[in-house]
Amino acid sequence: MKYLGRAVRYLLKMVILIGVVMTILYFARQTKPQFWQILTQWQGIAFIAILVVWSFIYAKTGFVSYTIRMNMAAQHNKIVEAMEQGGYHLVGEELGVMRFRAKSLWTKFTLAGDDAITITAIGTEGIEVEGARSVVLKVELRLRRAAINEE
Secondary structure (H helix, E strand, C coil): CCHHHHHHHHHHHHHHEEEEEEEHHHCCCCCCCCCEEEEHHHHHHHHHHHHHHHHHHHHCCCCCEEEEEECCCCCCCHHHHHHCCCCEEEEEECEEEEEEEEEHHHHHHHCCCCCCCEEEEECCCEEEEEEEHHHHHHHHHHHHHHHHHHH
16 A cells, blocks of 8 residues: 555656646747647557556655664664754654654755655664665665664
């Protein structure tokens, strides 16, 4: 269900982006794009099918989770500090789960709103970092460095 929700959100973002481009073209008087023409030609139908397939592929491959050997309770401040240095701030914290979001609007825009990072405690043995692939890889490296510096 999580992947279906991500796929639908990503597809809606793509449709909005296409609508913005069509609107810009319309007001620039470069062309008179009509959305219904896209649906009646085979190239338009193939384009929409590609968008749908890409949305499902991205939802499955664009988000990852990594496990890091780090005690969340003992190194809570180190985790928050590492995330702050990476441009993320703590927006919510529950029992064993921390949620971070990007600070800058530019980062939120470039990630199309998928800037949430969730860090979950796995017992006392480690933490699991989950979110968008590009962000999680950077965060994971930063947290591994913080864990190594602690030892």
